[in-house]
Amino acid sequence: MTPRQARELAVRSLEKVAPDIDAGTVGGDASLREDLGLDSLDFLGFVEELSEGSGLRIDEDDYPELATLDACVTYLTHRA
Amino acid sequence: MPDFTMPSLGADMERGTLTRWLVEPGDRVHKGDIVAVVETDKADIEVECFDDGVIDTLLVQPGANVPVGTPLARLTSPAAAPSAPPSTAKPKPPAAKPKPPAAKPKPPAAEPKRPVPAGHPEPERGKPAPAPRRPEPATPLVQRLAEERGIDLTSVNGTGHGGRIVRADIERATRPKASPLARRLATELGVDLHHVYGSGARGVIRADDVRAAARAPRRPAEPRPAADEKQAAMRRAIGRLMARSKREIPHYYLGTTIDMGEATGWLRRRNRELPVARRLLPAAMLLKASALAAREVPELNGHWLDEKFVPGDGVHLGIVTALRGGGLVTPTLRRADELSLDDLMSALKDLLVRARSGRLRGSELDGATITVTNLGDQGVESVTGVIFPPQVALLGFGRIVQRPWAVNGLLGVRPVVTATLAADHRATDGYTGARILEAVDRLLQHPEEL
Numbered sequence: 001m002t003p004r005q006a007r008e009l010a011v012r013s014l015e016k017v018a019p020d021i022d023a024g025t026v027g028g029d030a031s032l033r034e035d036l037g038l039d040s041l042d043f044l045g046f047v048e049e050l051s052e053g054s055g056l057r058i059d060e061d062d063y064p065e066l067a068t069l070d071a072c073v074t075y076l077t078h079r080a
Numbered sequence: 081m082p083d084f085t086m087p088s089l090g091a092d093m094e095r096g097t098l099t100r101w102l103v104e105p106g107d108r109v110h111k112g113d114i115v116a117v118v119e120t121d122k123a124d125i126e127v128e129c130f131d132d133g134v135i136d137t138l139l140v141q142p143g144a145n146v147p148v149g150t151p152l153a154r155l156t157s158p159a160a161a162p163s164a165p166p167s168t169a170k171p172k173p174p175a176a177k178p179k180p181p182a183a184k185p186k187p188p189a190a191e192p193k194r195p196v197p198a199g200h201p202e203p204e205r206g207k208p209a210p211a212p213r214r215p216e217p218a219t220p221l222v223q224r225l226a227e228e229r230g231i232d233l234t235s236v237n238g239t240g241h242g243g244r245i246v247r248a249d250i251e252r253a254t255r256p257k258a259s260p261l262a263r264r265l266a267t268e269l270g271v272d273l274h275h276v277y278g279s280g281a282r283g284v285i286r287a288d289d290v291r292a293a294a295r296a297p298r299r300p301a302e303p304r305p306a307a308d309e310k311q312a313a314m315r316r317a318i319g320r321l322m323a324r325s326k327r328e329i330p331h332y333y334l335g336t337t338i339d340m341g342e343a344t345g346w347l348r349r350r351n352r353e354l355p356v357a358r359r360l361l362p363a364a365m366l367l368k369a370s371a372l373a374a375r376e377v378p379e380l381n382g383h384w385l386d387e388k389f390v391p392g393d394g395v396h397l398g399i400v401t402a403l404r405g406g407g408l409v410t411p412t413l414r415r416a417d418e419l420s421l422d423d424l425m426s427a428l429k430d431l432l433v434r435a436r437s438g439r440l441r442g443s444e445l446d447g448a449t450i451t452v453t454n455l456g457d458q459g460v461e462s463v464t465g466v467i468f469p470p471q472v473a474l475l476g477f478g479r480i481v482q483r484p485w486a487v488n489g490l491l492g493v494r495p496v497v498t499a500t501l502a503a504d505h506r507a508t509d510g511y512t513g514a515r516i517l518e519a520v521d522r523l524l525q526h527p528e529e530l
Binding site: 011025033039048057 | 432
């Protein structure tokens with residue numbers, strides 16, 4: 001997966017679980033949990049979308065690597 | 081036959097605005113059918129009918145704000161209804177032929193009648209739909225939003241479940257087309273994209289357009305009274321209910337710290353084998369343990385009405401749900417004690433997603449017998465709640481944290497959670513209250529049995 005595809009997937013996933021956030025304008029280093037206010041259920045939905053969109057199996061142990069959009073891009077580009 | 085009246089969608093509701101009828105005179109309705117949309121201080125709610133019958137007269141027009149209990153529509157019993165309803169615009173399948181009373185002319189209640197928005201072609205018209213999977217129609221709220229903004233729903237791509245058009249799709253369809261960079265710049269520079277001319281292909285706003293707009297003299301920001309007013313109304317509604325609680329209910333409070341080692345360990349092992357969609361959150365275990373504990377201590381599960389305690393007809397958990405824009409709603413998870421952990425988790429996801437997108441049904445805002453608040457996500461360790469009248473108890477959970485903990489005379493590091501109870505002293509005393517926290521603790525030590 002190219003960084004561009006990865007970012008698109010991450011932004012799309014965020015838009016889906018948090019339609020009230022304009023994902024296109026979110027800074028790459030904003031914390032999804034603290035800055036954007038995703039709760040554990042939102043975050044689970046977000047990981048679900050990432051997993052479906054990339055075909056990756058994402059383990060709970062990997063969640064810390066998905067803390068920001070930039071981190072998601074790094075994670076997805078390395079794995080998928 | 082009782083009239084269909086303005087329902088009470090929560091103990092704090094005094095009035096509601098009927099925003100839309102989804103039925104017309106002559107329509108046959110069943111218990112559970114969604115018949116109208118009502119706007120309260122907190123949210124837009126799809127309201128169900130509580131009886132089987134035929135709509136005789138609509139007594140209240142859309143836009144009217146009326147007190148709870150006001151008759152909204154007159155119903156007649158199905159048997160007494162005239163064989164042919166007064167002719168309306170839409171021809172109906174003939175229901176006139178006399179039939180044995182058991183025969184049901186309408187589709188089952190599982191498919192509540194939804195109107196087809198104006199200008200939306202009937203999907204069945206002409207040839208049969210090409211795909212076997214037809215997207216579900218948009219909800220009334222989304223249809224209204226689309227109407228208000230002059231959007232043709234057929235031109236909108238649905239991203240909801242089964243291709244259903246959700247609110248976010250409407251938002252996306254109406255927001256100005258702009259490149260991601262332009263969007264980010266606009267936020268940084270405080271430029272409203274609605275006022276920017278797009279010089280890119282098909283009018284897409286580019287970064288340079290935003291920079292140009294930022295240099296131009298600033299227009300005064302347009303006031304957004306609607307959102308502010310909505311927010312203020314919600315604060316008033318929360319304030320009224322909580323003030324009533326603190327005024328009327330003599331609260332007492334208990335708390336305990338629970339070792340979550342067994343529960344989180346079990347959850348971790350279980351989730352490792354499952355795809356993301358089927359993983360459980362600790363919140364699901366806390367809720368299930370709370371529901372089972374409430375069943376064990378029925379004195380805390382129910383309502384205080386007319387100076388006496390009325391036990392609940394099952395364990396219906398009110399789930400305190402924070403909205404990202406501020407404020408909260410408390411949807412009801414019905415019969416939570418009877419759901420398996422998996423089912424509870426799915427029900428919770430469904431409920432919270434709809435709570436946040438304003439698509440709750442009336443029956444989901446009422447009837448909770450005990451409330452649970454889980455502030456773990458916010459990072460605090462304990463919460464001492466305010467009871468939702470007429471309930472008599474509220475359980476609170478903080479964040480699961482790693483703490484030094486003694487087990488069998490040895491010190492170790494364990495995940496622990498602080499559980500609290502706020503309870504109504506008119507209904508119970510601390511001795512009874514302690515039993516529910518004790519039960520929650522015991523249940524969480526055997527997660528596989530939850």
